[in-house]
Amino acid sequence: MVNSPVQTRPRIRKIDLFRVFLRSFFIQSLWNFRGLISVGFGVCLFPVLKRLYPDRTDQKERVEFLRRHFKFFNAHPYMASYALGVTIRLEEEAAAGHPEACQKLERLKDLLITILGALGDQLFWATIKPASLLVGTLGLLWFQDTAPRLAILAITFLLYNVPHFYIRYLGIVDGYQKGLEVYQSFNSASFARLQRFYLVIGVGALVVLTVSLALQFSGQGWLPLATYLAAVGVAIGFERISGNFYLAILFSVIFFVFVGFLFL
Amino acid sequence: MSTVLTSLIIGFLSLDTTVAFQVLVSQPIFSCPLLGWLLGDLAAGFEMGLLMQLLWLGIIPAGARKYPEGNLASMVACVLVIQSGGENFPNLVFLLALLVALLVSYLGATLTVLDRRLNGLFFELARRAAEHGQLKLILALDVFSVALYLGLMSLLALASLLFGGWAIEQALALMPGFLEAKLALLKPAVLGIGTGFMARHFYLSWKRK
Numbered sequence: 001m002v003n004s005p006v007q008t009r010p011r012i013r014k015i016d017l018f019r020v021f022l023r024s025f026f027i028q029s030l031w032n033f034r035g036l037i038s039v040g041f042g043v044c045l046f047p048v049l050k051r052l053y054p055d056r057t058d059q060k061e062r063v064e065f066l067r068r069h070f071k072f073f074n075a076h077p078y079m080a081s082y083a084l085g086v087t088i089r090l091e092e093e094a095a096a097g098h099p100e101a102c103q104k105l106e107r108l109k110d111l112l113i114t115i116l117g118a119l120g121d122q123l124f125w126a127t128i129k130p131a132s133l134l135v136g137t138l139g140l141l142w143f144q145d146t147a148p149r150l151a152i153l154a155i156t157f158l159l160y161n162v163p164h165f166y167i168r169y170l171g172i173v174d175g176y177q178k179g180l181e182v183y184q185s186f187n188s189a190s191f192a193r194l195q196r197f198y199l200v201i202g203v204g205a206l207v208v209l210t211v212s213l214a215l216q217f218s219g220q221g222w223l224p225l226a227t228y229l230a231a232v233g234v235a236i237g238f239e240r241i242s243g244n245f246y247l248a249i250l251f252s253v254i255f256f257v258f259v260g261f262l263f264l
Numbered sequence: 265m266s267t268v269l270t271s272l273i274i275g276f277l278s279l280d281t282t283v284a285f286q287v288l289v290s291q292p293i294f295s296c297p298l299l300g301w302l303l304g305d306l307a308a309g310f311e312m313g314l315l316m317q318l319l320w321l322g323i324i325p326a327g328a329r330k331y332p333e334g335n336l337a338s339m340v341a342c343v344l345v346i347q348s349g350g351e352n353f354p355n356l357v358f359l360l361a362l363l364v365a366l367l368v369s370y371l372g373a374t375l376t377v378l379d380r381r382l383n384g385l386f387f388e389l390a391r392r393a394a395e396h397g398q399l400k401l402i403l404a405l406d407v408f409s410v411a412l413y414l415g416l417m418s419l420l421a422l423a424s425l426l427f428g429g430w431a432i433e434q435a436l437a438l439m440p441g442f443l444e445a446k447l448a449l450l451k452p453a454v455l456g457i458g459t460g461f462m463a464r465h466f467y468l469s470w471k472r473k
Contacts, residue, residue, distance in 0.1 A: 026284050030390065030409045032383035033328060039390045043406050046399060059397050066394035066402075076326070077286060117327070125324040126469055129288070130462065133321055136293045140314040149310055153294060160288050203466050210459055217452050227449045231456025236464050245332055246366060249319065249457055253362065256453035260446045 009052055009095040012088055017176060019047035020084055021169050027077050036074035041084070045069060048088050052095040065091065068102060074113050076120020081168045083112045085175020086182050093179075104180060115186055124164070127195050131202030132160035138209045141216075159201075163194060223263055227256055265303060267425050273302065274339045275418030281335050282325050282376075283413050292316040292338035299339055305346045308353060312342040315358070315451065316365070318458020322465035333372025333417075340421055341365035344428045348436070355447035360435055362454065364428040368420065375416050383409050 027040040045065075053061045075083055086108060093101040139152025175182045210232070217224040231252055238248040277298070280290035288294060293313040300309015320334025341361040348357045386405045393401040 025286070026406070026410070028286075029283055030383050030386055030406050031282065032380050032387045034384050035387045035391075036328075039387055039402070039406060042390075042394070043403060046403070049399075062397040062399075063395060066397065070391050070394050074327070121324060121326045122472075125326055126465075130321050130465060133288070133291055133293060133317060134462065137314060137317050140293060140310055146306060146310075149297075153297070156293065157288065164287065199466070199469060203470065206459070206462050206466055210463075213452075213455055213459065224449060224452045228452040228456040228459075231453045232460040232463065235457040235460025239461060239464055245323070246370065248461075249366060252453060252457045253359075253450070256449045257359070257447060260449040264446050264448055 009092075010054065012048060012051060012092050012176070016047045016051050017085075017088070017172050020044050020088065021081070021172055023047070024077075024081055024084060024168055024172070027080055035070065035072050037077070037080065038070055038073040041073050041080065042066060042069035044084055045087065045091070048091060052091060061095070064102075068106065073109060075116035076124065078124055078164055078168050079116040079120035079171060081171025082175045082182055082185065083109060083116060085172040085177075086112075086179060087175075088172070089176045089179040108180060115183075119186060119191065123191060123195050127202065128160060128163060128198045131198040131205065132156050134202055134205035134209060135159060138205050138212065141209065141212055227259065231256060267429075268422060270299070270303070270343055271418045271422035271425060272414075273299070274336065274343070274421040275414045275416075277339060278333070278336045278372075278417040278421075279410065279414060281333070283410055290335040290339075292320070292335065292342070295335065295339050296342040299342050300346060303343065303346045308346050309342060311353075312338070312345055315454055316341060318455065318462055320369075321458070322461045330373050330377055332369035333376060334369050336372045336417055336421065337365035337369035340368050340424045340428065343425055344432060347425075347429055348432050354436075354444055355450050356435065356439060356444055357432055359447055359450055360432045361428065362450075364424060364431070368424045371420055371424075372417065375420055376413075379409075379413050379416055382412060 023044040023046070027044055028037055030039040030043075031037055032039075049062060049065050053065065069087070073083075087105060090101040090105040090108075094105075133156065136153055136156030139156070140149055143149050143152060174185050178184065213228055214225060217228045234252045234255065235248055238251055239245070242248060274295075277290045277295050280286060280288070289298070296313035296316065297306060297309040300306045300312070303309075316334075316338035320332065320338070323331050323334060325331050341364060344361040344364060345353045345357055348361075386409050390402045390405050393405070
């Protein structure tokens with residue numbers, strides 16, 4: 001698939017990349033405090049290992065391969081696909097008789113830990129996930145019948161999983177094709193555009209949701225509306241001051257139960 | 265459906281939070297309607313999904329941090345509400361289910377840390393297996409670690425459903441009737457708290473941008 005030197009080893013096929021993609025859904029299955037996602041990362045690469053070193057006589061190379069990937073490694077689970085792609089490319093080069101590729105690979109993986117973690121956390125956990133789920137929550141609030149509610153859940157699922165699946169697969173292919181030049185992908189404006197797009201969706205959905213809930217509660221009287229608005233303020237203030245999730249919820253719930261006892 | 269089977273389904277859906285798939289099916293707006301449908305009350309599932317989703321939405325399950333297991337907690341709360349009567353559930357039932365959910369989210373977080381410590385042992389075993397090129401053994405350890413998480417979360421769900429169901433039954437029998445009206449502000453408050461969390465989350469994201 002790539003312009004690598006003449007080699008005696010079998011080469012990676014598209015089906016191998018697809019198998020790695022499928023296994024990547026379990027990349028965090030053996031998450032632990034010592035190696036973080038390293039075992040999952042290594043297990044994702046089994047189809048590559050079997051392709052490059054198919055015979056039992058390759059035992060030494062197989063063990064070296066596993067050793068390289070069972071060290072400490074961490075990344076955002078979706079963005080780790082870029083690291084998987086580069087790894088496949090460099091492992092293929094190493095198998096083709098370029099042992100220096102392994103040293104490059106180890107240095108690159110160390111560099112990718114921070115980049116892929118920060119990029120994925122900001123893009124998916126902090127932006128795409130809350131934005132998509134807010135759209136779903138808004139839909140459940142607006143529609144009362146089952147059919148439109150199911151439709152909005154389907155839209156929410158796609159809103160999140162289209163970029164998710166795309167980046168998971170693209171990362172493997174892109175990393176494999178670009179090899180050490182993969183860092184160019186992280187500098188591209190497309191990630192920033194994608195994040196901005198979902199940030200706008202998220203903020204827009206939150207504003208509409210807040211207004212919708214306020215209108216809904218205003219129809220029930222001033223006290224439910226005042227409670228809703230006050231709870232927004234209390235949660236923001238309490239989380240800012242204490243930063244404790246449980247305390248913020250417990251304090252707010254107890255406070256408004258007390259208010260209910262006073263005014264109802 | 266039996267409580268044991270329900271707990272297993274909750275445990276299976278919990279895998280989606282961090283261990284496998286991560287396609288959002290464990291999030292309350294998906295998991296609660298699914299459980300509602302399985303338990304014969306889809307409407308209550310939708311309602312609980314809507315009420316619980318915002319509370320945990322700002323939590324980022326990244327890296328080594330300990331985070332509340334809100335998805336598991338929401339599923340437990342949803343089943344408790346449905347088992348206690350379902351659609352148009354009383355405020356008192358919702359309050360008790362919410363309190364159980366907070367406890368479950370804390371215990372779930374602790375169990376996740378325990379699971380990750382146990383995975384440290386599997387990690388060492390996997391490294392030893394790697395020294396001998398035993399791919400099947402490594403794969404078996406990987407699968408076993410998923411099964412362990414499934415087992416731990418299912419057990420927590422089972423214990424919570426049994427305890428929570430008993431507690432709600434006792435509370436409904438003992439609590440005076442007037443209490444229900446006094447708790448009318450609970451749902452606006454919970455939705456307000458969730459909105460507040462999300463407002464702060466997006467304010468910080470926007471500022472960083």
